[in-house]
Amino acid sequence: MAKSEIVEDKKELSSATPGFIIDPEDIDIPKVNLVQKMSQIDGPLGSIMLDQKHCIAEADEPVAVSIVSARKGWREDIPFDEDEMPRIAWNHEDRDALEADSGYKILEFADIRILFHGGEDADQTVYTVPIGDNQYALGRINVQKDAYRNTYKRLATFAAVNAGADLSAKVWNMKSILLTKGKYSWYSPSLENSSEVAADEVVQFLEMFQQ
Numbered sequence: 001m002a003k004s005e006i007v008e009d010k011k012e013l014s015s016a017t018p019g020f021i022i023d024p025e026d027i028d029i030p031k032v033n034l035v036q037k038m039s040q041i042d043g044p045l046g047s048i049m050l051d052q053k054h055c056i057a058e059a060d061e062p063v064a065v066s067i068v069s070a071r072k073g074w075r076e077d078i079p080f081d082e083d084e085m086p087r088i089a090w091n092h093e094d095r096d097a098l099e100a101d102s103g104y105k106i107l108e109f110a111d112i113r114i115l116f117h118g119g120e121d122a123d124q125t126v127y128t129v130p131i132g133d134n135q136y137a138l139g140r141i142n143v144q145k146d147a148y149r150n151t152y153k154r155l156a157t158f159a160a161v162n163a164g165a166d167l168s169a170k171v172w173n174m175k176s177i178l179l180t181k182g183k184y185s186w187y188s189p190s191l192e193n194s195s196e197v198a199a200d201e202v203v204q205f206l207e208m209f210q211q
Helices: 092-101 145-150 152-161 200-209
Strands: 032-034 048-050 054-057 063-076 106-119 129-131 134-144 170-181 184-197
Touching: 032 134, 032 184, 054 134, 054 170, 063 092, 063 152, 063 184, 063 200, 092 106, 106 145, 106 152, 106 170, 106 200, 129 200, 134 145, 145 152, 145 184, 152 184
Parallel strands: none
Antiparallel strands: 032 048, 048 054, 063 106, 063 170, 106 134, 129 134, 170 184
């Protein structure tokens, strides 16, 4: 992520194979889920799961991550029991038009792409990205409401108050935390500041996703 920008990646990537140009949107980045009480994912309750089958961390267990990209949008807050896909806006102008036309509340959300730090001895069937002497894993998570506040807003706040900081070198601790409101409880992703600095090789890897 370049300096203080929080953006979606668009740049084409070069390959060692001559004539093969890669669009970042074509890279298969597995989805990240948190196991809830009603989840149909086979994993420990509250755990961070990659591709619905690999447990990255259990509840309240921090895992080091770098942020590949983060993109904010707005969508209709359509109840789960309604057979209708929410419409999405990616800029303020389209958001205002959607808000004027929709009969639903409009929610902020974000699509965040993450690089999980797996270490030197990490399972290479899970941490499939070799960078330097260590293994990493790419993942993407879609957040809204409390999850949006505990992740994207923290990234945006850090970027705003640290103008000029190279966010590619910033390491965050990601955790699954239990939230409770009234009689309802659920697990939410959270990003917390860390003092760790990413290795130069990680920074160079993330530069491939820059605009």
